[in-house]
Amino acid sequence: MKENVIEINHLTKNYGxxxxxxxxxxTVKKGDIFGxxxxxxxxxxxxxxxxxxxxxxxxxxxxxxxxxxxxxxxKILREVGYMPSEAWFYDSMIVGDVIKYAADVRCLDCSYxxxxxxxxxxxxTHKRIKQxxxxxxxxxSIVCAMQHRPKLFIFDEPTGGLxxxxxxxxxxxINEYVNExxxxxxxxxxxxxxxxxxxxxxxxxxxxxxxxxxxxIDDETFLSFYEDEEE
Amino acid sequence: MRSVLKRELxxxxxxxxxxxxxxxxxxxxxxxxxxxxxxxxKDMADAFSNMGAFSExxxxxxxxxxxxKGYFATxxxxxxxxxxxxxxxxxxxNIISKEEDAHTGEFLFSFPLSRSKILVSKGICVxxxxxxxxxxxxxxxxxxxxxxxxxxxxxxxxxxxxxQLLMNAEVAGICFGVSSLxxxxxxxxxxxxxxxCYCYDVMGRVIPDVKxxxxxxxxxxxxxxxIFTDVATSAKAIIVAVVLLVSCTAFAFWxxxxxxxxx
Numbered sequence: 001m002k003e004n005v006i007e008i009n010h011l012t013k014n015y016g017x018x019x020x021x022x023x024x025x026x027t028v029k030k031g032d033i034f035g036x037x038x039x040x041x042x043x044x045x046x047x048x049x050x051x052x053x054x055x056x057x058x059x060x061x062x063x064x065x066x067x068x069x070x071x072x073x074x075k076i077l078r079e080v081g082y083m084p085s086e087a088w089f090y091d092s093m094i095v096g097d098v099i100k101y102a103a104d105v106r107c108l109d110c111s112y113x114x115x116x117x118x119x120x121x122x123x124x125t126h127k128r129i130k131q132x133x134x135x136x137x138x139x140x141s142i143v144c145a146m147q148h149r150p151k152l153f154i155f156d157e158p159t160g161g162l163x164x165x166x167x168x169x170x171x172x173x174i175n176e177y178v179n180e181x182x183x184x185x186x187x188x189x190x191x192x193x194x195x196x197x198x199x200x201x202x203x204x205x206x207x208x209x210x211x212x213x214x215x216x217i218d219d220e221t222f223l224s225f226y227e228d229e230e231e
Numbered sequence: 232m233r234s235v236l237k238r239e240l241x242x243x244x245x246x247x248x249x250x251x252x253x254x255x256x257x258x259x260x261x262x263x264x265x266x267x268x269x270x271x272x273k274d275m276a277d278a279f280s281n282m283g284a285f286s287e288x289x290x291x292x293x294x295x296x297x298x299x300k301g302y303f304a305t306x307x308x309x310x311x312x313x314x315x316x317x318x319x320x321x322x323x324x325n326i327i328s329k330e331e332d333a334h335t336g337e338f339l340f341s342f343p344l345s346r347s348k349i350l351v352s353k354g355i356c357v358x359x360x361x362x363x364x365x366x367x368x369x370x371x372x373x374x375x376x377x378x379x380x381x382x383x384x385x386x387x388x389x390x391x392x393x394x395q396l397l398m399n400a401e402v403a404g405i406c407f408g409v410s411s412l413x414x415x416x417x418x419x420x421x422x423x424x425x426x427x428c429y430c431y432d433v434m435g436r437v438i439p440d441v442k443x444x445x446x447x448x449x450x451x452x453x454x455x456x457x458i459f460t461d462v463a464t465s466a467k468a469i470i471v472a473v474v475l476l477v478s479c480t481a482f483a484f485w486x487x488x489x490x491x492x493x494x
Contacts, residue, residue: 015491054492055338077343084341088334090242103343104234144338 002029003066005152005183006051012061013050020046022207023062030184030201032037033178035194035215039226043086044187047204048156052082065151067200073219079108081145085157085175087137095140096125102144117143120169138194142170144175153177159193171197173216189221218226232348235339239356243322250321251364254314257372258307262375265302276470277479294456299381301459303372306393308455311395312367315361316425317451319399322360323406325422327483331414331493335367354480357407361399365392387459394453394464401449401472402428408479411486426429479487 006028013020019041025070028034038044049055051062053073062069064076089098099118103110118125121139138161145153153174159167174184174197187197194201194215201215205225294301327350330336339349369392375385406421432450435441445451446468458464 049492052341054337056491074343074345077341080341082337082341084337086334086337089338090238090335091333100235101238102338102342105344141338171407189375 002031004063005026005030005032006185007063008047008051009061009063009095011047011050011062012058013046013055013056019043019207019210020047020055020176020228021050021204021209023203024209026202026206026209026211028183031178031181032200033174033186033198035182035198035201036185036204037185037189037191037194037222037225039189039210042204043207043209044204045156046207047209048082048185048187049198050156052080077130079151081143081148081153083145083153083155083158085139085160087134087141089137089140091128091130093129095123095127096126096140097133098129098140099125099143099147101171103147106148108148113149114143115118117144117146117173119172121166135163135166138162139166142173146173149177149182151182153182154187155184156187157189158186159188159190175213191219232344232352233342235342235349235352236355239326239353240359242355243326243360246318246322247363250314250318251367254311254318254364255368257314258310259371259375261306261310262299262372263378265381266379292391292468299376299379300387301384301456302453303383303388304459307372308391311372312398312427312453312455313429313448315364315368315395315399316402316429317422318364319357319361319403320406320421320425321418323357323403324410324417324424325476326357326407327410327487328414328417329414332416336414336492340492347484349483350487354407354477358400358402361396361403365396365399368392383442384459387461389410391453391455391458394458395451396452397472404476404479408482409484411483418434449475 002197004027006026008026011024012022022048024043026047032126034045036047046055050057051064053076057070058135065079067076076118081149093101099114100111103114117123121142123136123139123143127136127142132140138158142158145155159170162170165221171193174186178184186193188194195217198215201212201217203210203212239329294304296302296305330339340346369389372388402425405424409417409420409424428449431441431448432445432454435445435448435451446465449472450462452468452472
C-alpha cells in the first residue's frame with residue numbers, strides 16, 4: 001500500500017470571525033496527482049497555506065511526508081515545491097538571479113535542472129522580473145518550484161496566464177516528476193485539467209471538503225457546486 | 232540564511248548609498264562652510280548663547296559656535312542626528328512588512344527557513360546598514376576636519392558617533408517591532424517615530440517639567456553639545472535604550488512567529 005504524503009486531520013482555520021476552512025480531512029498518497037477544486041473563497045488556498053505553515057491553524061493537525069507541519073516546518077519545505085497563485089518576485093531582480101536565489105537559499109546547486117526547465121518552458125533568464133507578463137512570471141515560479149526536484153509539488157492555480165502550449169508542457173513536466181516518484185497537489189478551477197491529468201480529486205465549498213469518487217466528473221455536477229453557493 | 236541576508240543587503244544598498252552620501256556630504260559641506268563664516272561667527276555666537284531656553288536646547292549656551300568643536304556639535308550634530316534617525320526608521324520600518332506588502336512573502340516563506348531565521352537575516356541587514364552609514368558619515372566629517380586643518384577632540388567625536396549609532400539602533404528597533412505587526416507599508420509611521428523622538432528631545436530641553444523625563448527619548452544620550460562638553464551620559468538613558476531595543480526586537484520575533492502571513 002502506498003504511503004500517505006499528505007494527511008490532514010480535522011483542520012479548522014478561521015480568520016477572526018471570518019470562516020476559513022472547517023473540519024477538513026484529506027489524504028493524498030504517494031504518486032498521486034490530486035485535483036483540488038472549488039469556487040473562489042472556498043478555502044483551497046487556506047488549506048494549502050496551512051499545510052505550508054503560513055497560517056496558524058486553530059484545530060486539527062497536518063502531516064506532510066510523515067512529518068508534523070508545525071514542528072517539522074523547515075524539513076517539510078525542503079521537500080516541497082510550491083507555486084503560489086500569484087507569482088510575485090522582487091521586481092528589480094533578473095530572472096536568472098531569482099532562480100539561482102531560490103536554489104541558493106536551499107543550499108543546492110540546481111543549475112542543471114533549472115537550465116533544462118528554462119529551455120523547455122522558454123524562460124528568458126536575462127529579463128528583469130518587472131518586464132515580465134503574468135504568464136512569464138508563472139513560468140519562473142514553475143522553475144523555482146521544480147528545480148530542486150521535490151518529493152511533493154503544491155500548485156495553487158498554476159495555469160492561469162499560461163498559453164495552451166505552456167500548459168501542455170507544464171503537465172508533461174508534472175507527469176515526468178510523478179513517474180519518478182513525486183506527488184502533486186493541484187489546486188485549480190479548470191475541470192478539464194482535473195479530468196485529464198488527476199488521479200483523485202476533492203472539491204471545497206464554503207470551507208468544507210467533499211471527496212469525489214472520481215476526478216472525471218461532468219460539467220453539470222461540477223457547476224452545481226458553484227451554483228449552490230450562489231443560492 | 233546567508234542568501235536571504237545577501238539579498239536584503241542588495242535590495243537596500245541603494246537606499247544606504249543615497250542616505251549616507253547625502254547626510255555625510257551635507258555634514259561635510261557644513262564643516263567646510265565653517266572657515267568662510269568663522270569671522271562672523273563670533274558675533275553670532277554671543278547672540279545665540281543668550282537666547283535662553285533655545286540656546287540650551289541646541290547646546291549653544293555651553294558651547295560656542297565660533298569654535299569648530301562648538302560649530303560641529305550644534306550644526307552637524309543636529310543634521311546627523313535627524314538624518315541618521317530618519318534613515319534608521321526608513322530601513323527598519325519596511326524590512327519585515329515589505330514581503331507581504333509587495334506579495335513576495337509566499338516566495339520567501341516557501342523556502343526551508345523558519346520565520347525566526349528570516350528575521351535574524353533582516354535584523355543583521357538593518358544593523359549592517361546602520362554601521363556602514365555611521366562609518367561613511369564619520370569619514371566625511373573627518374575629511375572635513377582634515378581639509379580645514381583644524382583639530383577636533385577625537386575621543387568626543389567617536390563617542391558622539393557611537394552614541395548616534397546606539398540612538399539609530401534604538402529607533403530601528405522600535406520600527407522593527409512595528410514592521411512585524413502587519414504586512415503594510417508604514418513609512419509614514421517610521422518617519423513619524425524618528426521625528427517625534429527628535430522633537431521630544433528638543434521640547435524636553437526647553438520645557439523644565441519635561442526635562443526630568445528626557446532620558447526616555449533616544450536623542451537624550453547622543454546630544455552632541457553634552458558629549459563635546461564632557462557631560463556624563465545618563466546611565467538611565469542608556470538602560471532605557473537597551474531595554475527598548477531588546478524588547479522591541481523580541482516583540483518582532485514573538486509576534487511574527489505567532490501570526491498568519493498575508494499572501
